[in-house]
Amino acid sequence: MFRMLKEIKESPEALARLYQREGGKIEKLAAYLQSHDISLVSFVARGTSDNAALYGKYLIESMVGIPAHLAAPSVVTIYHADIQTQKSLVVGVSQSGEGTDVNRYMEHARAAGALTLAITNTRNSSITKHADVVIYLHAGREESVAATKTYVTECMALLMLAAAWARRRTTLDLLGKMPEAAEQVLQSESLIKERVERYRFADQAVVLGRGYHYATAKEMALKLMETCYLPAQAFSVADFMHGPIAMIHEGFPTLMFVTRGKMSEPMLAVARNLREKGSESIIFSNTPETRHYATIHFMMPRALPEVATPVTYIIPGQLFAYYLSLARGLDPDHPKYLQKVTKTL
Amino acid sequence: MFRMLKEIKESPEALARLYQREGGKIEKLAAYLQSHDISLVSFVARGTSDNAALYGKYLIESMVGIPAHLAAPSVVTIYHADIQTQKSLVVGVSQSGEGTDVNRYMEHARAAGALTLAITNTRNSSITKHADVVIYLHAGREESVAATKTYVTECMALLMLAAAWARRRTTLDLLGKMPEAAEQVLQSESLIKERVERYRFADQAVVLGRGYHYATAKEMALKLMETCYLPAQAFSVADFMHGPIAMIHEGFPTLMFVTRGKMSEPMLAVARNLREKGSESIIFSNTPETRHYATIHFMMPRALPEVATPVTYIIPGQLFAYYLSLARGLDPDHPKYLQKVTKTL
Numbered sequence: 101m102f103r104m105l106k107e108i109k110e111s112p113e114a115l116a117r118l119y120q121r122e123g124g125k126i127e128k129l130a131a132y133l134q135s136h137d138i139s140l141v142s143f144v145a146r147g148t149s150d151n152a153a154l155y156g157k158y159l160i161e162s163m164v165g166i167p168a169h170l171a172a173p174s175v176v177t178i179y180h181a182d183i184q185t186q187k188s189l190v191v192g193v194s195q196s197g198e199g200t201d202v203n204r205y206m207e208h209a210r211a212a213g214a215l216t217l218a219i220t221n222t223r224n225s226s227i228t229k230h231a232d233v234v235i236y237l238h239a240g241r242e243e244s245v246a247a248t249k250t251y252v253t254e255c256m257a258l259l260m261l262a263a264a265w266a267r268r269r270t271t272l273d274l275l276g277k278m279p280e281a282a283e284q285v286l287q288s289e290s291l292i293k294e295r296v297e298r299y300r301f302a303d304q305a306v307v308l309g310r311g312y313h314y315a316t317a318k319e320m321a322l323k324l325m326e327t328c329y330l331p332a333q334a335f336s337v338a339d340f341m342h343g344p345i346a347m348i349h350e351g352f353p354t355l356m357f358v359t360r361g362k363m364s365e366p367m368l369a370v371a372r373n374l375r376e377k378g379s380e381s382i383i384f385s386n387t388p389e390t391r392h393y394a395t396i397h398f399m400m401p402r403a404l405p406e407v408a409t410p411v412t413y414i415i416p417g418q419l420f421a422y423y424l425s426l427a428r429g430l431d432p433d434h435p436k437y438l439q440k441v442t443k444t445l
Numbered sequence: 446m447f448r449m450l451k452e453i454k455e456s457p458e459a460l461a462r463l464y465q466r467e468g469g470k471i472e473k474l475a476a477y478l479q480s481h482d483i484s485l486v487s488f489v490a491r492g493t494s495d496n497a498a499l500y501g502k503y504l505i506e507s508m509v510g511i512p513a514h515l516a517a518p519s520v521v522t523i524y525h526a527d528i529q530t531q532k533s534l535v536v537g538v539s540q541s542g543e544g545t546d547v548n549r550y551m552e553h554a555r556a557a558g559a560l561t562l563a564i565t566n567t568r569n570s571s572i573t574k575h576a577d578v579v580i581y582l583h584a585g586r587e588e589s590v591a592a593t594k595t596y597v598t599e600c601m602a603l604l605m606l607a608a609a610w611a612r613r614r615t616t617l618d619l620l621g622k623m624p625e626a627a628e629q630v631l632q633s634e635s636l637i638k639e640r641v642e643r644y645r646f647a648d649q650a651v652v653l654g655r656g657y658h659y660a661t662a663k664e665m666a667l668k669l670m671e672t673c674y675l676p677a678q679a680f681s682v683a684d685f686m687h688g689p690i691a692m693i694h695e696g697f698p699t700l701m702f703v704t705r706g707k708m709s710e711p712m713l714a715v716a717r718n719l720r721e722k723g724s725e726s727i728i729f730s731n732t733p734e735t736r737h738y739a740t741i742h743f744m745m746p747r748a749l750p751e752v753a754t755p756v757t758y759i760i761p762g763q764l765f766a767y768y769l770s771l772a773r774g775l776d777p778d779h780p781k782y783l784q785k786v787t788k789t790l
Contacts, residue, residue, distance in 0.1 A: 139484050139532065140512055147687030158517060162526040167485055167533070169514040172503060174656045174683065178707050181507040187484065188512070201683065304649055304676045311519050326688035331649045333678040338519065338546065338789040342492030343671040346780040362523050366789075377782075435691040437722075444683040444711075 104244040104327070104425075104432040108418050111252045112282040115411075117238035118253050119275055123260065129217070129233050130264035138189050138215070141168040144205045145193040146442065148247040148319060152254035153193050155315035155410050159262035163271070163407075173201040176208045185214035192218045193258075195242060195250040197225020200443040206230035219257050221250050235261075244433040245440050246327050248418045251319055252282065255411040271407060278411055284401040285415045292416060295396050296423040305332040305353040308340060310366060313357040316410050316417065320355060323421035327432040330424070337370045350378035357413055358385040361406025368393075384416055448589040449672070449770075449777040453763050455585060456597045457627040460756075462583035463598050464620055468605065474562070474578050475609035483534050483560070486513040489550045490538040491787065493592040493664060497599035498538050500660035500755050504607035508616070508752075518546040521553045530559035537563045540587060540595040542570020545788040551575035564602050566595050580606075589778040590785050591672050593763045596664055597627065600756040616752060623756055629746040630760045637761060640741050641768040650677040650698040653685060655711060658702040661755050661762065665700060668766035672777040675769070682715045695723035702758055703730040706751025713738075729761055 141160045143153035153170055160168040171190075175181045177200075190209040192202050197220040207230045210216045218231035221239050228234045237253040256278060263271035305324060309317030314336045321334035332355075335344055348354070354374055358367040364387055371393035374381055383394040386402045386409070398416055400409075425432035486505045488498035498515055505513040516535075520526045522545075535554040537547050542565040552575045555561045563576035566584050573579045582598040601623060608616035650669060654662030662679040669677035677700075680689055693699070699719055703712045709732055716738035719726055728739040731747045731754070743761055745754075770777035 139529065140514075142512060146684060150684070158520060158524075161517070161520045161528055162524040165527050166529055167487060167514055167516075169485075169512055171512075172506070172656075172659075172681075174681075174708075175503060175506045178656060178711070179503075179507040182510050183506055184484065184511055306676075311517075311523060314517075322688050326691045329692040329694070331651075331676060331678065331692055333676065336517075336519075339491060339495070341789055342787045343667050343780075343783065345782050346671045347674040347676055348782075349674070363519075366523070435688070437690050437693075438688060442687045444686055 108248045111249045112279040114239040114249045116279040126260045139187040142171045142190045144171040149193040151319040156258035163262045163266040173205045177201045177204045185209045185212045188214040190214040195221045196441040197222040197227035198441045281412045288416045292419045293423045307334040307355045309357045310337045311363045316357045320417040326435045327421045327425040353380045355382045359406045359409045453593045456594045457624040459584040459594045461624040471605045484532040487516045487535045489516040494538040496664040501603035508607045508611040518550045522546045522549045530554045530557045533559040535559040540566045541786045542567040542572035626757045633761045637764045638768045652679040652700045654702045655682045656708045661702045665762040671780045672766045672770040698725045700727045704751045704754045
């Protein structure tokens with residue numbers, strides 16, 4: 101068995117450890133944040149962690165009501181700008197804790213007066229030296245170059261933080277159920293393994309989500325690019341309608357993530373539209389209506405409210421990328437040209 | 446002649462009008478902003494205008510030193526969040542001024558206490574009703590669905606604003622020269638027309654930039670998708686190295702925007718790396734070193750400093766997309782499925 105599959109399957113236990121071991125610290129951090137004047141949350145991250153940060157941006161804005169921003173590290177590391185960050189919480193998200201530009205940004209922000217939080221899987225990694233508070237993911241060592249359980253736990257840590265900060269009781273109450281929700285989505289494995297063969301020779305794909313699931317779409321596209329070498333581009337469906345939809349033709353493969361909730365109506369409209377254009381539509385959804393518009397439909401559990409679904413819905417996407425990588429004769433643990441830690445400046 | 450080509454060629458005169466007619470108003474706005482406590486600049490836009498806003502984000506952060514944020518409109522329009530915006534400048538960017546979700550976000554932000562600025566090409570459009578200040582683009586009517594001169598003028602308006610706000614004399618002094626710089630890049634037309642044939646049957650592409658030119662890369666990819674139906678994905682080169690580079694194979698088409706300045710070294714390293722992997726590299730550059738790594742090299746003028754180049758460097762990209770659209774037998778003015786005004790909520 102490849103490491104990637106093993107690590108995907110470790111997500112439920114990783115979620116349980118994170119919830120048990122960091123819950124108290126996150127509650128304390130939330131209480132501190134509630135009593136301080138924070139005007140901006142800035143996320144700084146790269147790759148998979150940047151996609152988790154995108155979910156974090158939507159969580160913070162919609163639950164806490166504070167603007168949240170994905171930092172462009174080069175503004176600090178290359179253009180050497182002095183950015184006002186006195187009332188900011190700067191959140192560095194990094195599995196390894198060793199991304200050079202992320203750490204440089206954290207260091208700069210802290211020196212400029214920001215409160216800094218590191219979310220990392222690696223004890224005593226460099227990022228922790230620049231952080232006022234550290235949340236550890238407790239995902240266990242991740243060896244596959246393709247990040248899986250660390251993405252799931254990064255999303256969970258951000259959900260825990262936003263729910264505690266916003267004192268959102270309904271969300272806080274379901275955090276303990278997330279490991280079980282992850283177990284449930286893992287049950288789609290055999291169906292995914294069976295159906296993925298169809299995409300052995302696919303040479304492009306578009307991945308669509310919106311709102312909380314824009315992050316899921318971006319992370320799914322990244323997994324397809326890095327483990328399957330499949331050029332896959334993620335869009336928020338709103339942006340997709342502003343131009344890129346022109347490239348869709350009969351048989352163009354699209355993947356969509358749809359959940360019951362406030363986004364289901366706009367997502368369904370796009371699913372219908374794409375089906376009319378003859379798109380080959382792979383839909384991960386917990387609403388039966390999407391069946392009508394899907395070439396292949398993966399039914400997701402209905403237990404979770406929309407806001408929490410990105411933590412676990414990526415798991416079937418990871419399984420899809422994993423089995424497609426094998427079907428294409430590739431090694432998902434060691435994608436071409438990539439290393440586990442990427443040190444960009 | 447198609448509208449798109451005519452409108453691309455109107456960019457120099459549009460830049461001159463914008464500079465002459467809005468310069469005074471932008472100076473006044475800048476003076477107001479300098480004397481008020483602004484802690485965040487939020488851009489709200491879709492499609493091409495969102496790419497101009499991305500350039501704006503880099504400009505504001507690097508020149509003014511205030512964090513800048515691309516808003517996710519759905520947080521307000523669909524999730525109905527109340528986001529703190531009391532000390533924000535919210536900048537809506539829209540050619541038509543009629544984007545439903547952009548206008549809804551502006552309305553919400555203004556009611557919540559933000560200062561609102563609209564940048565639009567359309568007098569008395571809906572967005573102006575939600576704006577404390579309006580900057581008009583003066584680009585003249587744009588009829589092609591593919592936005593060209595309005596992107597160029599949106600970038601110019603943002604450069605004018607950032608330079609005035611930051612009192613950056615060196616940049617202010619070159620604003621009057623931008624129409625001439627646009628004339629210069631238009632001279633690449635015949636070479637582009639001649640070389641573009643080669644990509645008649647290209648079925649995918651990656652477009653790379655970083656820093657100020659991340660926006661150029663995103664806008665170039667959008668033009669290729671909407672006018673050529675070519676699946677083209679833009680990356681900041683820093684993100685590209687975190688996974689997507691795995692999909693590059695011999696002959697994979699890449700487009701890059703490179704300028705002398707702080708980004709030239711990281712961009713050159715990637716150009717070299719891609720060439721070693723056998724990529725088909727189309728490079729728009731004002732530095733001769735990139736010639737060694739290019740399959741096709743379009744030499745850009747050297748007159749402008751890096752920060753100002755995104756205003757005009759997109760023009761050869763627009764010409765490339767225009768002529769490629771014709772070579773592929775398409776109608777660049779009327780892409781499939783698209784209308785000039787997209788009303789997403």
